[in-house]
Amino acid sequence: MAFNQELEALTKAxxxxxxxxxxxxxxxxxxxxxxRESFRKNTPHSFIEDHERHFQRWDDHYxxxxxxxxxxxxxxxxxxxxxxWERDARLVKEALKKGPSAYGVLVxxxxxxxxxELLGARKAYHSLFxxxxxxxxxxxxxxxxxxxxxxxxxxxxxEGTKVKDETAKSEAKILSNAIKNVHKKPINEDDEVIRILAxxxxxxxxxxxxxxxxxxxxxxDEDLDDLRFKETVQCLCTPxxxxxxxxxxxxxxxxxxxxxxxxxxxxxxxxxxxxxxxxTEYHNLYGVSLPQNIEEVARGNYKDFLLNLIARG
Amino acid sequence: xxxxIAPSNHSPQADAEALRKSFEGWGTDEKAIIVILGHRTVxxxxxxxxxxxxxxxxxxxxxxxSEIKGDFEKTVYRWILEPADRDAVLANVAIKSGKNYNVxxxxxxxxxxxxxxxxxxxxxxxxxxxLEEDVAAHTSGHIRQLLVGLVTSFRYVxxxxxxxxxxxxxxxxxxxxxxxxxxxxxxxxxxxxxxxxQLVATFNRYREIHRTSISKKxxxxxxxxxxxxxxxxxxAINDHIKYYEKVIRNAIKKVGTDEDAVTRVIVSRxxxxxKLISDVYYKRxxxxxxxxxxxxxxxxxxKFLLTLLGKEE
Numbered sequence: 001m002a003f004n005q006e007l008e009a010l011t012k013a014x015x016x017x018x019x020x021x022x023x024x025x026x027x028x029x030x031x032x033x034x035x036r037e038s039f040r041k042n043t044p045h046s047f048i049e050d051h052e053r054h055f056q057r058w059d060d061h062y063x064x065x066x067x068x069x070x071x072x073x074x075x076x077x078x079x080x081x082x083x084x085w086e087r088d089a090r091l092v093k094e095a096l097k098k099g100p101s102a103y104g105v106l107v108x109x110x111x112x113x114x115x116x117e118l119l120g121a122r123k124a125y126h127s128l129f130x131x132x133x134x135x136x137x138x139x140x141x142x143x144x145x146x147x148x149x150x151x152x153x154x155x156x157x158x159e160g161t162k163v164k165d166e167t168a169k170s171e172a173k174i175l176s177n178a179i180k181n182v183h184k185k186p187i188n189e190d191d192e193v194i195r196i197l198a199x200x201x202x203x204x205x206x207x208x209x210x211x212x213x214x215x216x217x218x219x220x221d222e223d224l225d226d227l228r229f230k231e232t233v234q235c236l237c238t239p240x241x242x243x244x245x246x247x248x249x250x251x252x253x254x255x256x257x258x259x260x261x262x263x264x265x266x267x268x269x270x271x272x273x274x275x276x277x278x279x280t281e282y283h284n285l286y287g288v289s290l291p292q293n294i295e296e297v298a299r300g301n302y303k304d305f306l307l308n309l310i311a312r313g
Numbered sequence: 314x315x316x317x318i319a320p321s322n323h324s325p326q327a328d329a330e331a332l333r334k335s336f337e338g339w340g341t342d343e344k345a346i347i348v349i350l351g352h353r354t355v356x357x358x359x360x361x362x363x364x365x366x367x368x369x370x371x372x373x374x375x376x377x378x379s380e381i382k383g384d385f386e387k388t389v390y391r392w393i394l395e396p397a398d399r400d401a402v403l404a405n406v407a408i409k410s411g412k413n414y415n416v417x418x419x420x421x422x423x424x425x426x427x428x429x430x431x432x433x434x435x436x437x438x439x440x441x442x443x444l445e446e447d448v449a450a451h452t453s454g455h456i457r458q459l460l461v462g463l464v465t466s467f468r469y470v471x472x473x474x475x476x477x478x479x480x481x482x483x484x485x486x487x488x489x490x491x492x493x494x495x496x497x498x499x500x501x502x503x504x505x506x507x508x509x510x511q512l513v514a515t516f517n518r519y520r521e522i523h524r525t526s527i528s529k530k531x532x533x534x535x536x537x538x539x540x541x542x543x544x545x546x547x548x549a550i551n552d553h554i555k556y557y558e559k560v561i562r563n564a565i566k567k568v569g570t571d572e573d574a575v576t577r578v579i580v581s582r583x584x585x586x587x588k589l590i591s592d593v594y595y596k597r598x599x600x601x602x603x604x605x606x607x608x609x610x611x612x613x614x615x616k617f618l619l620t621l622l623g624k625e626e
Contacts, residue, residue, distance in 0.1 A: 119430065122467045132469045135506040150506075154465030155445065156433050162441045191457065199446035199461075 001027075003035065007042055014046070016253070017263060018072045018302025068257065073302040076264045080309070084269075088113065088121035089128050091265065092153070096140045102258060103145060104231050105265070106137065110152035111235035112242075112269075115159055122153075144188040145228050151198035152232065158201040168204055171196050172211035179216075179223050187226050197232050209237040240281040243270060247278070248286055251293045263298075263306070271309040279310065314588035316623035319354045325364035328353070332361070333369060341380045343613040350392060351620030355584060358393055384572045384614040391580045392621070397431035400424070401439055403577065404432070404464075408451050414460060414538055415545040415560075416577070417448065421463035422509075422549040423556075426470060433464070455497050455539040462505030463546065474514040482507070483519040486527060490543065497539075504546050516551050554586060558593040561602070570609045575618070579606075583621040591622070 001009070006027050013020035013027075031039070040047045040056040047056040079087060088109045095105040110118060125133045138150050178190045187193055196208065212220040221233040234242035243266050249255065250263040270278055282290045294306055328349050335342035350358065365373040377389055391399050400420045407416040420432055436444040448460045482503045488495030504512065519527045528551070531544040548556045557578050564574035582590060591602040598605070603622050607615060 119467070126467075126469050130469060130471055130473060132467055132506060132508070134466060135469065135508075138502045138506045150502075151461070151465075154462075154467070156430070156437070156443055156465070158437050158441055158443050158446065160437075160441055191453065195449040195457075195461075199443060199449050201443070201446075 003038070006031075006035075007039060010039065011043060013299060014066065014069070016297050016299045017069070017251075017260060018299040019066075019069045020300040022300065068260075069299075072264065073300065073305060076268060076302060076305055079264060079268045080271075080305075083124070084117060085120035085124035086128065087269065088117070089124040089133070092121070092125065092133060093129060093136070096136055098258065100143075100145070103141070103149065103228060106149050107152060107228055107231045107235055108242075108246075110149075110155065111232055112239050115156050118153070119156065144186070147191075148188060148194050148198065148228055148232065151194055155198055157199070158204075160201070161203055163201070163204050163207050165207060168207035169211045171200070172208045172215055175208065175212055175220065176215050182225070187224065187229055193229070197229070197236070202236055205233075205236050209233070240274060240277045241285070243274075243278045244282040244285050244290075247282060247290065248293075251297045253297065263294075267306050267309050271312060275310055275312070314586055315584045316587040316591065317352070317354065317583045317621060318623050318625070319352050319357060323353065323357055325357070325360035326368065328357075328361045329365040329368055329373070332365065332373065336376060336380050343381060343385065344616075346377070346381065346389065347613065347617050347620055350389060351617055355396060359395060362393065381613070383612075384576065384610075385612065385617060387573075388576045388580060388614060388617050391576060392617075395435070396581070397428070397435040398439065399580070400432045401436040401444070404436065404444060405440060405447070408447050411451065413573075414456065414542045417460055418463060418542050418545040419549055421460075421466065422546055423553045426467045429464070430467065455501070456537075456542055458498065459501050459505065459539060459542055459546065462501055466505050468506070469508040471508060472510055474511055476514070476518075478507075478511065479514040479518040482515045483522060483527075486515065486519060487523065490527065490531065491523075500543070504543075504550075509550055512550050516547065554589050554593055557582060557590045558597065561590070562594065562598065565605050565609050572610070572614070575606065575610070579618055579621050587622065 009023050010027050013023040028036075037056070041049070046059055046062045048059055049056050082090075091105055091109055095102040109121065113121065122133050125131070125136075129136070133153050134150055137153055138146060141149055174192050175196065178185070178187060178193050197205070200208070209220050212223075216223060220237070221230045224230045224233060231242070234245075246262050246266055250259050250261075250266070266278075267275070279290045282293075286293075291307055291310060294303060294310070298306060331345055331349055335345035350361075353361065362373050365371070365376075374390065374393055377393065378386065381389060391403075394402065403416050404420055407413045421429060424432065433444050436442075436447075440447065445461050445465050448464055449457055452460060485495065485499045485503055489497050489500035503515070507515070516527050528544055528547045531547070532541055536544070545556075548559075560574055561578045564571035564578070578590070579587065594600075594602040594605070603619060603624055606618050606622065610618060
């Protein structure tokens, strides 16, 4: 390979999700000091030129980011081998620590797991953190999101097929009225909306979703402005669409740290559940296959690992 | 300390046959029902149900329902169901009637978190709705928040106490409950999510600060359902033996006697701590609980209750 090509390859090896370990070994590993200096001079966003003293130093911030990329594979491995209950308990704890920007993960865990899986996560939470999930969610979250989030993590929904269509219809009406009246009463203060979303079975809520569309002409999640409520409806009624959207957002170049992490989280937590359906939905929504997107944006062992997990479905 | 007297081995087949015999012929031999079922543990009773079904291809519970009547039948029915199933039935009755919310509070606070989940499972199985779904759909406002929070709790079980938390949360309870200022929501959060050990520490701290127990003078004739349920929550968590003694004392004292309450306390605690409740009863009323029950009840109902209380023939 010509040196210019090697430069390009190495830059690529460091960009994206994870790092291309092989390229680093084969290319970087054989470069002499001049070639490495050339590399430093040609990647100004990773190195800072000290014109006065004539040397180039690593940008500290970039080195920190690099650390995350090297460790992305390790985190995926650890998360994949973890018991699903521990995994969900830790995801919740981490989200609580991170704050409001991460509360979507709480919704995701509470609404896309089976009733027994959620119970398992609550048990694991006791064991790991000496508190109950609802205790920590309730005491960490003081704002308007608390009511909904506590209710969601405490649910133990019916999972059978019995649905009273009459009730689903009337509850769609309740939701429609609540949404029309948000200027008078914000949706996160509406106890009836929270009751319906946090206690009804998935099957029931899908019937409500269907009736809502008939009444209001739009999808329920589209008409909800509050992000948490929107996510709740998406996770409960159209999970594959929800997960596709999360994945697509994570697979962009230059996304923030937390959004990037959701790639690992979604793939590891859905690989055994519905990754096949998610792949189909992803293709429907974006016209490109999920494996292909991952191929473009992820690197090295991390990339290979994810592709393997997806291929199992 | 249980009051139930049961042999260490029994033959479920022989018991099933003896019960069958008691149904045959003219009328029913209630004495046999009392002598057998009144002296069997929960495990033994379920074995008898299975043996009866195997031998006679008939549901023992349904047969009993048709053979006996009145308070006796109600008591035997509650006694022969599995405890989680029985509590699911009691909860459903309380929800549908809109009275006796204290029954729901009892189930949610006195049972262990695992036992509460067993009730939630039994409820799903029987009614094809989750317990919280039905509680929420039949209540509103503060009582709903409290009851849903209680039935969905999965409290941490441990001996650790956080004294600072006990202090701040004692104040939260004081503001909300006694002063009627502050927010009920915070009080509900504390009571429905903290571990029982932590809550007892909080109630003790309250007593240290305010020189009076938190439940004193919490309710009067004008209290609404919410305040009554709040009171029950605190008393049941703080000392459920004393709580049950008061329930059964009031039930017996009442003109006409509240048989449902008497039955509930005796049936649900006979294998747990009815002896302790009975001791407290004697200390407080200078009358044996057995004698009080014997005085206020009659017939087979009385005989069955006394058998569960450990009265020898």
